[in-house]
Amino acid sequence: MKKSIILLSMIFGLFAMYACSEDDAATDNDDDNDETTGDVVATPTLAFDEFNASAVTVSFDGDEITIVSNALPNHTSPYWSANDDLYIDPIVADEESISPGNITEASYTLTVPTEPELASTSTETGLGAIGISVTGVPIYNQSEGPTDVTEGTASGFDWSGGHSGPTGYHYHVEARDVGETSPLTIDDDELLGIMSDGFLIYGRKCNSIGDYPIDGDASNGHYATTQHSTEEFYHYHIVNEIYLNTYYLLFGVDLQGTQNAIM
Ligand SMILES: [Zn+2]
Ligand SMILES: [Zn+2]
Structure with missing residues (x-):
């Protein structure tokens, strides 16, 4: 028994x-x-091939990646000084609203972990550089000094979504298709750059579905593959919502990782 x-x-x-x-x-x-587990995945190094090599130097050191930029973009703009090869007369910018100051060499350095992690709480971004774009130009949020960008200010943006400020030339909004050769995402799935928390940001579309993602979190970030990795990793997309009647703000949301200084 x-x-x-x-x-x-x-x-x-x-x-x-x-x-x-x-x-x-x-x-x-x-x-x-699982999109809620917060898997820690290394940023695909292939993505860094997209950066403008004449402006941006990327170095890999163990568990850190350092991005150094001289902020000189590889595209035309009315913000170049008139004797520069890349100078063009304004196409979309209202001449009256062109802000003072030309594109000049600067120095931005961002060091991020090779395996960025989602933070337990998201954080607001501040005034100034919050990311570095593929052209080397810094990415700004909606802040313009003590206030937000107004329609008047925005009408001075060049076709690439940039203008000059006291801290130099920077982007606020997505580039516009005006027939110029664009190294920047325009309503597609191209890489826009890297945010200060180490997560990559892509255009409004995601390569994994060939369309606008619908599974984004509060910052329009998600775990998915991209053209740079067959492994799913966390990345942002430009929010697919019209801003100031005309534009797509590059990043007006919170960072979901831990911010690193862009100096
Ligand atoms: Zn600005
Ligand atoms: Zn995606």
């Missing part, structure tokens, strides 16, 4: 073990794809 109970419980135990391992195997993929 006792023997058969032991045998029965052994068989049951084996069955339970088998059932468990089956279950684990079946849910393994789901775990990897």
Whole structure:
């Protein structure tokens, strides 16, 4: 009698073990794809090939990546000085609203972890550089000095979404298709740059679906593959909402990781 109970419980135990391992195997993929687990994944190094090599130097040092930019973009603009090869007369910018100051060499340095992590709470961005774009030009949020960008200020943006300020030339909004050769994303899935928390930001579309993502979090970030990685990793997209009737703000949301200084 006792023997058969032991045998029965052994068989049951084996069955339970088998059932468990089956279950684990079946849910393994789901775990990897879970958007709420906060998986820590290394930023795909292939993405850094997209940066303007004449402005941006990227160095990899163990668990850190350092991005140094001279902020000189590889595209035309009326903000270049008139004798520069890349100078053009304004296409979309209202001449009256062109802000003072030309594109000049600057120095921005950002060091981020190779495996950036989502923070327990998101953080607002401040005035100044909050990311570095593929052209080397810093990414700004909606702040323009003590206030937000107004329609008047925005009408001075060049076709690439940039203008000059006391701290130099910077972008606020997505570039516009005016027939100029653009190294910047325009309503597509191209890389825009890297934010100060180390997460990459792409255009309004995601390469993983070939369309505007609909599974973005409060910062329009999500875990998905991109053209730079077959492994899903967390990245942002430009929010697909019209700003000031005409534009797409590059980043008017919170950072979901930990901010690093851009100096
Ligand atoms: Zn500005
Ligand atoms: Zn995506």
